[in-house]
Amino acid sequence: KAAEENLAPLEFMRRYGAFEINKKIGAIYEENVPRDELDDVREDHFGRMFTRAPKPASPNVVPVPSPDGDEEGRRFVGVKIDGEIKRGFPTPSGKLEFFSRTLVDWGWPECAIPTYITSHVHPENLEPDQTILISTFRLPIQIHTRSANAKWLNEIAHTNPLWLHTSHAAKLGVRTGDLVRVETEIGYFVVRAWVTEGIKPGIVACSHHMGRWKVHENGQRQLMATVRLDHDGDKWGLKRERGAGPYESGDKDTLRIWWNDVGVHQNLTFPVHPDPISGMHCWHQAVRVRKAEAHDQYGDIHVDTAKSHEVYKKWMAGTRPADKYSPNGERRPYWMLRPLKPAREFYKL
Template sequence: MMRAARERLGEEIKDTREVNPGEVWEENEFWMELTWRIDPDGSLGIRKFVESQKNPGKRLSVDEYYSYIFENSVPGLKEKAAEENLTPFDFMRRYGAFEIRKKVGAIYEERVPVEELEDVRVDRFGRAYTKTTKPASPNIVPIPTIDADAEGRRFVGVKMDDEIFRGFPTPSGRLEFYSHTLAEWGWNDWAIPTYIKSHVHPDNLDEDQTILISTFRLPTQIHTRSANAKWLDEISHTNPLWIHPSHAARLNIRTGDMVRVETEIGYFVVRAWVTEGIRPGIVACSHHMGRWKLKDEGQRQMMATVALNRQGNEWGLKRERGVAPYESNDADTARIWWTDVGVHQNLTFPVHPDPISGMHCWHQAVRVRLADPGDERGDIHVDTAKSHEVYRKWLAMTKPADRFSPDGTRRPYWLLRPLKPAREVYRLPETPDLVAVE
């Protein structure tokens, strides 16, 4: 908005850093500029993808990039814009949205048009397959990949009452209550919806343990990149431990006290903030703080300088100094009044790979207590041997593909992946390379 407004006032804006608060660089523009610089002469073969078609030899601009999308990828937009003597780009800049179809409703209930039903075969489960090539669509949202039939026909829908409907993007074409995929990959107990007690379920916690929520975000620091905005840094630059008054009273903790948060593999030291803004028995520490650097290298506005120490498997990180005002071409850097930038709690979290998906299970079972004499804000201690033990424990809960795969693949091919590798990549090697793990 700022760029468009200032350009209308006659200014020439080279890139979004000149107008965005905090000199934030619009992501599309950043990636195009980075590609342009990586391949300045085109020898790597990637420069052509960000070269302007209107001005060959120059980098693609954000306006041209979106103009092309709106002119070629949005059905009906060009005609609607023409009714108001606007280009599709100007139409979107004015209105911000365009409705392609009205009342789309439940796609799974759509009847498949006859044009897509050439040489249809329906199997005994009611799944319909067609020889018709999948029609082109501007909708690039990825969907699961359902296998073709033995003769190469693509899955097109589900037959019900002599009609073929779109159905769901599952192997059965239906909303699956029972997952044949989970069952054939060894997870029979979880093949139907059930409740699974997580690693932080009360039944899995010791009496003196509580749950640490480490993934919540402050409204002023919603993403890693937001820390590059100096005004947001001034508003929110530290991450105290949120704890309910009733919980804090049991532990003799008051706001501002230094506390230790002990995980399976170590601990971090942080100030407490007693607040009714959190459920009793739960603690929380926002995750987008605590950046650190060794010596004087790196960013000076949001990174503490630390010392990193090691004794065998024991690692320690101790803060030497926080941030401070400094001179630069931005006068505001001399106005930094705070020193604390939070604690990097992630270092104290062991790896918790979910046995099925592999995703990291972030919530932590922790013990919270007043800090020891000598503990300082930002202290971190980690035992990497314990970390490895935890990893091996979670790894033992998995179902290895080389033992449970029903078809010699690493994982079910049909499952949704935004960037899907080629099918042959899914095949397990005939002779696996064995690696000894101590």
């Protein structure tokens, strides 16, 4: 694409940001595997198809799961359906799995078929004064915090107030714009309230796109606050000293920055919640929302790392360790999705 316009790849991306690799893509699992990917094909008794043809290069670098190949070194390429080789799903069976042999083999038979799992933020697990914080709440304008260098997106959306229902706000005695404390298991952050009928009572939400910070004046200033870090033993504090503002750079638009607020960082106040099966972080938080105290300032964060470690150990106690349950001496199922997946040898216990 870049060569077609006589541009270097970086210049092309700076001009266009993104481009469409393939057009009219539908359900990938229904695609027929092209002939050039079918070399010395073997079918096993489950209808899975394996090939010696190398995986074709692609400009799309999105990671996908990688089911194991066969014992003769062929790679998994698809599944035979009604006499045709389809892409199928990136699962061990090549099909959409209602029953997961992986979960049975790794010590979780009760989760092998779709079922309801009572989460750590289920109402029966909450204290009377706790509510659920949806910290994965997203705006359609931003991409996590990775779009912080997109100046036009930042101008549109650069704050992350705490959404709470009008009935909840009335009980707390807060109105839109008031400061509130959001207290987690290990600390709290101070943010402004946004009172709305657009959220379910008993739930609060804070967009996770905002809250980037730095401890020095250098660097990007359109969506990053300058902060001060303090700590006394296990207790850490972060206090905002300066928000966004106009500055000189190679882009004249940085002199046109009119906003100061860049949102509040919340992730530091979340203890590590490793999901017992996948290891992924369980983001939803049981929190207490209170009116801010007299000395609280917007953007304040306080965390007790000793408490954080205790929460982590509690969650780890709920796992079923690989050294006891692994069916093949590996630390986790190799086929499952993992960005920047290590070589197979590093999965060995």
